[in-house]
Amino acid sequence: MALDSKIPEGPLAEKWKKYRSTVPLVNPANKRNLEIIVVGSGLAGASAAASLAEMGYKVKVFCYQDSARRAHSIAAQGGINAAKNYQNDGDSVYRLFYDTIKGGDYRAREGNVHRLAEVSGNIIDQCVASGVPFAREYGGLLSNRSFGGTQVQRTFYAAGQTGQQLLLGAYSGLQRQVGMGSVKMYTRHEMLDVVIIDGKARGIIARDMVTGQLERHFGHAVLLCTGGYGNVFFLSTNAMGCNVTAAWKAHKKGAFFGNPCYTQIHPTCIPVSGDHQSKLTLMSESLRNDGRIWVPKKKEDAEALRTRKKGPNDIAEDDRDYYLERRYPAFGNLVPRDVASRAAKERCDAGYGVNNTGQAVYLDYAAAIERYGKIEATKHGIDASAAKIVELGKAVVKEKYGNLFDMYEQITGVNPYNEPMQIYPAVHYTMGGIWVDYNLMTTVPGMYSLGEANFSDHGANRLGASALMQGLADGYFVIPYTIGAYLSNEIRTKAISTDHPAFVEAESKVKAQIDTFLNIKGTKTVDYFHKKLGKIMWDKCGMARNAQGLQEAITEIQALRKEFWKDVRVPGSANELNPELEKAGRVADFLELGELMCKDALTRNESCGGHFREEYQTEEGEAMRDDENYAYVAAWEYKDESNWELHKEELKYENIKIAQRSYK
Amino acid sequence: MSDGNMNLTLKVWRQKNGNQKGELVTYPVSNVSPDMSFLEMFDVLNEDLVEKGQEPIAFDHDCREGICGMCSMYINGRPHGPKEGITTCQLHMRSFKDGETVVVEPWRATAFPVIKDLVVDRSAFDRIIAAGGFISVNTGNAQDANSLPISKDDADKSFEAAACIGCGACVATCKNASAMLFVSAKVSQLALLPQGQPERYSRVQNMVEQMDKEGFGNCTNTGACEVECPKGISLENIARMNRDYLVAKAAH
Numbered sequence: 067m068a069l070d071s072k073i074p075e076g077p078l079a080e081k082w083k084k085y086r087s088t089v090p091l092v093n094p095a096n097k098r099n100l101e102i103i104v105v106g107s108g109l110a111g112a113s114a115a116a117s118l119a120e121m122g123y124k125v126k127v128f129c130y131q132d133s134a135r136r137a138h139s140i141a142a143q144g145g146i147n148a149a150k151n152y153q154n155d156g157d158s159v160y161r162l163f164y165d166t167i168k169g170g171d172y173r174a175r176e177g178n179v180h181r182l183a184e185v186s187g188n189i190i191d192q193c194v195a196s197g198v199p200f201a202r203e204y205g206g207l208l209s210n211r212s213f214g215g216t217q218v219q220r221t222f223y224a225a226g227q228t229g230q231q232l233l234l235g236a237y238s239g240l241q242r243q244v245g246m247g248s249v250k251m252y253t254r255h256e257m258l259d260v261v262i263i264d265g266k267a268r269g270i271i272a273r274d275m276v277t278g279q280l281e282r283h284f285g286h287a288v289l290l291c292t293g294g295y296g297n298v299f300f301l302s303t304n305a306m307g308c309n310v311t312a313a314w315k316a317h318k319k320g321a322f323f324g325n326p327c328y329t330q331i332h333p334t335c336i337p338v339s340g341d342h343q344s345k346l347t348l349m350s351e352s353l354r355n356d357g358r359i360w361v362p363k364k365k366e367d368a369e370a371l372r373t374r375k376k377g378p379n380d381i382a383e384d385d386r387d388y389y390l391e392r393r394y395p396a397f398g399n400l401v402p403r404d405v406a407s408r409a410a411k412e413r414c415d416a417g418y419g420v421n422n423t424g425q426a427v428y429l430d431y432a433a434a435i436e437r438y439g440k441i442e443a444t445k446h447g448i449d450a451s452a453a454k455i456v457e458l459g460k461a462v463v464k465e466k467y468g469n470l471f472d473m474y475e476q477i478t479g480v481n482p483y484n485e486p487m488q489i490y491p492a493v494h495y496t497m498g499g500i501w502v503d504y505n506l507m508t509t510v511p512g513m514y515s516l517g518e519a520n521f522s523d524h525g526a527n528r529l530g531a532s533a534l535m536q537g538l539a540d541g542y543f544v545i546p547y548t549i550g551a552y553l554s555n556e557i558r559t560k561a562i563s564t565d566h567p568a569f570v571e572a573e574s575k576v577k578a579q580i581d582t583f584l585n586i587k588g589t590k591t592v593d594y595f596h597k598k599l600g601k602i603m604w605d606k607c608g609m610a611r612n613a614q615g616l617q618e619a620i621t622e623i624q625a626l627r628k629e630f631w632k633d634v635r636v637p638g639s640a641n642e643l644n645p646e647l648e649k650a651g652r653v654a655d656f657l658e659l660g661e662l663m664c665k666d667a668l669t670r671n672e673s674c675g676g677h678f679r680e681e682y683q684t685e686e687g688e689a690m691r692d693d694e695n696y697a698y699v700a701a702w703e704y705k706d707e708s709n710w711e712l713h714k715e716e717l718k719y720e721n722i723k724i725a726q727r728s729y730k
Numbered sequence: 731m732s733d734g735n736m737n738l739t740l741k742v743w744r745q746k747n748g749n750q751k752g753e754l755v756t757y758p759v760s761n762v763s764p765d766m767s768f769l770e771m772f773d774v775l776n777e778d779l780v781e782k783g784q785e786p787i788a789f790d791h792d793c794r795e796g797i798c799g800m801c802s803m804y805i806n807g808r809p810h811g812p813k814e815g816i817t818t819c820q821l822h823m824r825s826f827k828d829g830e831t832v833v834v835e836p837w838r839a840t841a842f843p844v845i846k847d848l849v850v851d852r853s854a855f856d857r858i859i860a861a862g863g864f865i866s867v868n869t870g871n872a873q874d875a876n877s878l879p880i881s882k883d884d885a886d887k888s889f890e891a892a893a894c895i896g897c898g899a900c901v902a903t904c905k906n907a908s909a910m911l912f913v914s915a916k917v918s919q920l921a922l923l924p925q926g927q928p929e930r931y932s933r934v935q936n937m938v939e940q941m942d943k944e945g946f947g948n949c950t951n952t953g954a955c956e957v958e959c960p961k962g963i964s965l966e967n968i969a970r971m972n973r974d975y976l977v978a979k980a981a982h
Contacts, residue, residue, distance in 0.1 A: 117869040132790060133856050135896055136798040152876060188872070195872035197865045197920050199889035206879030224889055230797055231892060238864035245860035253853065276845055305792040339765045344773055345794045473796065476820050479765075542869045591780045593773070637785050642747065643846045645788055646780065 069322070069701055069715045072503040073177035078721045079159075082181040085504075086547050090554035097122035100553050101561065103270055103285035104128070105257045105312050108137035109229075109236055109534060110517025111291030113541030116239035119248040121546060123553075126283060127240065128252045128272055130307055130648075135237045138293060138305040139537060142229025143350035143470070144213060145221035146193075146534040148186040153210050157218040159183045164722060166532060169215040169402050170497070170525020171675035171691065172724045173325070173699075175717065177504060178522050185543040186535055190222055192542055198235040200224050212355055213530035215402035215729075221531045226350050226470045232534055236541070255281070256648065257312045258576045260288060260319050260513065263568045267316075267513035271572050273580075275648065278641035280573050282564035286556050287512045287549060290316055291541070294496035294518040296329065298656045298663065299608070300600025302493035303335060303348040309652035310659050313500050313519055321508040322701040322713060324501035324521030326659065327667035330528055330676050331609050332494030333406035336477055336487075337426040346492040347477055349429070350470055351530040354399045356434035356463070357487075359406070360386045361418040361427050371420045378420070378428055378486045389413055393686075397729040404527045404676045404689075405729060407491035411609050412687060414490075421488050430486035435459035491609060495533060497524040497676060498666075501701040501715075505548035506540060509701075512552060516540035521699070526675025580640050583650045588633035592649040595630045599623065599653070599660055607664050612680040616668040620661055624708060627657040662702060662710060669712065672696045693724055736762045736828040740775070742787055743835045745844050752844065754833065764824035768811065769794060769801065771823055788847040794819040796960065799895030802902070803848055804835040809899035809958050817897060817960045837898050839907035841945045852898050854944035855912060862936035863916040865925050878924060888922040891915045893961045900955035900963075906947030911955040913941050914971035915963045921974055931978035938975055 074085040092100065100123050104115040107129040119125045129137060149162040162183040167174055190208070194200065200222050201209040210219040224231040243249040254275040261269040261282070269284040295310035296302035317323045334349045362368045363385050370376040389409055391398045401409075410427050413419065420426050439459025443450040450458065460483050464471065474482045500508050500515040502522055507514050517537040524532065606619035630653070638644040673682040673689035674696070682690045699715040737760045745752025759775055766774075769791050776786035792800040801818040805811035811821045826832065834848065842850040880888075892915070900911035917934050920926030926933070949968060956965045 113869070120868040131792060131798070131800060132852055133799075133896065135856075135859075136792055136800050138793060138798070141793045141795055141797050150875070188870075190875045191872035192867075192869060194875040194878065195865065195867045195925055197888075197892075197923055197925050199885050199892050199919065199923065200875075201889075202880060202882045202885040204882050206881050206885075207876050224892075227797065227893065230895075231889070234892065238859060239867075239869075241856060241860040242864040242866065244856070245862075251856070253856070305798060306794060307792050340763055342763060342766045342770045342774055344767070344770050347795050472815075473820070476816060477767075477822065479822070479824060546869065591777050593777060635780060637780055637783070643788055643849060646786060 069501070069713050070503060071175065071715055072505060073175065074504065078176060078180050081177050082184055089547055089551050091550050092554050092557065094122050096557040098124065100124065100556060101126070101285045102287050102289065103283055104289045104291060105270065106137065106291035106293060106519070107134035107237070107240065108139035108291060108293055108517060109233055109537030110519070110541045111137070111289070112233065112236035112240045113538050114289055114291060114516055114545050115249055116236065116243050117542055117546045118549070119243035125243070125249045126252065126285065127249055128255045128257055128270070130254065130256045130275065132253055134240055134251060134253065135234060137233060138308055139233045139534070140230045141305065142534055143226040143348065144352040145211065145223035145228045145531040146189065146232060146538070147213065147220050147529070147531045148190045148222060148535065149183055149220060150187050150190060152208060153219045155218045157220050161218065162186060162220065165216050166523070166529060167525065167722050168727055169529040170527050171689065171727055172525065172693070172697070172719065173674050173717065174523055174525030176719060176721055181544065182523050182536060182539050185539045188543055189535060189538045193232060193235050196235045196239055198224065198231045200231070211352060212400060214351055214354060214400045214406070215397070215529040223352065226352065226467065229534060232538065236538070257315070258651065259315045259572045261568050261572045262319055262510065263562060263566060266511045268562055269564065269569065271569070271576050273576070276643050278639070278644065280576055282569045282573060284562050284564055286553060286559060287514065289514045289516060289545065290500065290519050291516045292519045294499065295656070295659055296493045296496050298599065298660050299493040299603045300596050301338065301343060301346050301604070303332060303346050306345060309655070311652050311655045313515070314655040314659055316500060316508065316510065316513060318704050320510045321513060321515070322501040322703050323498070323662060324699050324701050325498035325526070325666065326663045326702065327607070327670060327677050328497035328526050328675060329493060330403055330495035330497060331407040331491045333403055333410055333491050334429060334489045335492035335494070336474065337421050337423065337490040347473065348492070348494060349474060349487065349489060351403070353429060353467060353470060356466070357399065357429040357431050358388055358433055359390050359399055359427055359429055360388045361413045361420065363387045365417050368418045368420060368424070372422055372424055387413070387418070394729045401729045402527055402529060404678070407609055408678060410491055426488040426490045428486035429489045431463055431482065432486070435463055438462035495528055497521065497526060497528055501699065505551055506545055507552065514545065514549070516545060526677055579651070580647065583634065583636045583647060584640060586632065586634050586636070588635045590633050590635060592634060592636065592646055592653050595626060595634060596649070596653045596656065598626055599657060602626070603660055603663070607660070607667055610678050610680050611667050613668060616664045619664045623657060623661045623664065630654065630657055661708060665710065666700055666702065670696055670700065691726070697724070736764065736823065736826065738762055738826060738829070739831040741831065741833045742848070744787065744847055747846055748843055762823050764822065766823045767794070767819060768803070768805070768821040768823065769819050788849050790849050791819055796820040797895060799897040802837050802850065802897060804837060804902055806833055809837065809902040810960050814957070815960060815962060817895070837902035839901045839946070841907065841909070842898060842901065852896070854946070855896050855898065855909070857944065858909070858913055858937055858940045859916065861940035862929070862933040865920060866929060880924060884922050888919045891918040891922070891963065891967055894963050895961055897960065899958050899960060901946065903954045903958040904947065905952065905954070906950060908949045908955070909941050909944070909946040910949040910968045910971070911959060911963055911965070913937050914967035917971045917974065918967040921970060930974060931981060934971060934974045935978045
């Protein structure tokens with residue numbers, strides 16, 4: 067099967083405009099008879115469901131949480147990008163497009179990314195109209211800040227809770243449709259398979275997590291808005307429930323999986339504290355606006371810090387290595403995430419890391435506190451002492467980042483106003499995902515994927531504040547148009563009975579898997595396997611990978627998977643709320659996905675963005691791409707266990723000159 | 731960081747489902763690190779229960795960073811435990827002492843029926859939002875975001891109200907199981923913004939009506955909700971909602 071990305075012809079800036087005006091429409095009377103299933107209620111799912119229901123389609127939304135408002139988009143802290151150029155600093159649609167392609171290390175599609183940049187401004191308008199309280203300046207206009215990988219201020223934010231505010235905005239739009247009866251909401255429901263009839267996606271099998279009942283739901287189209295798969299690493303910044311199951315079931319039924327090895331390791335997370343750790347907490351990238359990252363210059367200082375013979379404030383200014391500022395003077399502490407993460411790993415591997423584990427670096431606010439303190443003193447005409455300046459500065463920092471600082475203290479017990487924070491990279495986001503064409507349709511007709519669940523816009527590395535942008539772009543401004551191209555041909559399709567053999571068969575397979583879990587009655591818990599898998603993935607398919615490690619990982623994962631199916635213990639029964647049973651299903655899928663990620667990483671003999679193969683680096687340790695052989699999207703087709711076929715979608719750059727990424 | 735591990739006695743509410751009666755069951759937990767979060771302590775206990783062939787304790791949780799609002803434990807008589815301004819998932823074991831007995835119960839309110847163990851049904855909150863907690867603006871209708879200046883003060887106040895995570899601690903702590911703080915936070919967020927004005931008075935009426943239908947109790951201004959709210963949602967919001975509600979009633 068040849069991959070067709072369906073990027074419209076024509077000049078870059080005209081593609082979307084022209085396409086939008088020519089894509090087939092569905093008349094309102096027909097929309098009422100067309101049913102759409104949306105799985106996932108985060109930014110992509112909630113905005114898509116609300117928008118499609120407003121247009122007149124019949125929509126069903128499924129989420130595993132107890133309310134649509136709890137989807138993990140809610141936890142995004144820093145902000146959302148948009149090419150508004152409100153700050154008059156030279157921003158434009160083209161610049162946002164360019165930054166995103168470059169930030170993605172030239173592994174994203176030009177057409178998709180330009181469309182994303184074009185609609186970015188509409189997103190901000192829509193959110194403000196629906197009551198999202200973004201941060202504002204005293205003049206009453208919207209405030210912006212900077213994020214990594216850019217030199218303009220285009221990030222809109224609501225303190226450190228931007229994702230929350232955007233999701234609650236989308237959620238309120240969704241609930242409005244629920245109240246009007248045009249969306250039927252299924253909370254505490256997990257999709258466990260997709261139903262395919264005559265080659266088209268026609269519905270899903272979902273489990274009511276409270277009663278354990280399996281349900282069949284028909285739809286003319288199915289939208290998977292189910293987020294990323296970072297939890298394959300066990301420890302990540304994802305919510306505990308985030309999983310790949312819906313995407314993976316779709317993959318096994320014909321949806322190709324794109325670039326599975328592209329994982330984003332976020333540079334600023336709170337370091338691991340012990341074996342009991344269940345998740346990692348992100349400290350927003352916005353902290354890199356003002357914070358300076360350093361490790362000691364001398365190894366003996368690092369040693370003294372690890373054993374607590376010294377504290378960070380004991381290290382003299384001259385003995386600190388602000389390694390990002392040293393290596394990347396043009397972008398400094400605001401280099402993209404992949405670059406910042408690798409630089410931290412490099413210093414820690416070289417023996418300069420701090421914390422008792424040696425796996426941490428400092429994020430220091432002392433300079434920012436002093437700078438802000440001086441500005442405040444000048445503003446108020448105070449001839450301030452050094453102590454007063456610090457006091458004034460702390461107040462400013464509190465206003466800007468207070469909730470993040472509080473969160474840090476809550477988790478670590480250390481007050482970050484007085485002592486630099488310790489941070490270390492952690493798994494945060496997955497650029498890879500289900501392969502989709504320009505319409506966001508997967509390789510299965512009628513099945514779409516939106517938001518983090520698809521692979522489309524971020525190439526090999528996502529820039530900060532772009533995930534929220536993409537989720538809402540897909541849901542508010544892309545799918546409402548592109549779905550017409552498919553549904554306009556479905557107006558004669560009557561609702562298919564869920565007694566159809568395809569539904570019956572899919573349900574019985576789901577039931578069989580659940581029964582298998584409960585009947586293994588092994589000796590080890592689900593988490594035991596999940597943690598083991600996570601460790602293999604982090605050690606061998608994490609921030610740095612090499613061929614030998616990846617080959618080992620594949621063998622280890624296969625063995626672990628065998629053990630899982632022989633020895634996992636799932637207590638309780640199928641017909642009740644059973645969190646262990648839910649986890650077992652998710653971990654079973656992670657155990658297959660992990661192998662594909664390693665296979666993809668092993669096949670891609672280059673380094674790009676979040677995918678760093680140790681064999682392919684420049685003398686300075688920067689990622690070395692191979693554009694001649696690897697400028698393609700790897701789209702994997704599932705054949706059977708441990709067997710995939712690779713399809714390549716060539717990436718063509720007609721508007722951007724492809725170059726080695728430099729932030730120096 | 732570690733100051734030595736602790737042994738604790740947990741008394742946890744176990745209830746098979748909504749139809750059966752529940753009871754407190756005692757579990758000793760040992761070697762608890764002060765750096766663990768409260769939920770991580772439950773993870774360890776659950777692992778242990780599974781290994782012993784017992785049924786693990788069901789509890790709601792998801793983001794584990796204090797923002798999704800899913801976690802909901804009533805710990806030693808207080809929603810989200812002894813510390814103010816945080817959720818259960820942000821509570822760390824360094825807030826407890828070696829040898830302490832800790833009682834853990836679900837949220838208790840007629841409008842939040844127990845599903846299993848510590849898990850309750852909070853869908854009433856969704857229905858209240860569906861009744862009016864929105865601005866009726868379809869996708870694509872918006873004007874340029876900066877064409878509508880909003881004073882920083884109003885925007886900040888609106889944001890503070892919008893910080894509500896919908897966890898239900900306000901209901902759980904209220905002796906009347908009133909949902910006034912939750913409802914008023916949404917009413918205030920939108921009433922403080924110019925975009926929210928066209929529906930301001932119909933919104934408050936519809937939301938309050940739905941709140942009453944769901945079986946939440948009345949507000950008697952004890953202020954417990956404000957104290958226990960992990961996001962510091964202010965009682966001022968309730969006053970604002972009451973004013974708007976009166977205006978709405980007087981006009982209609």
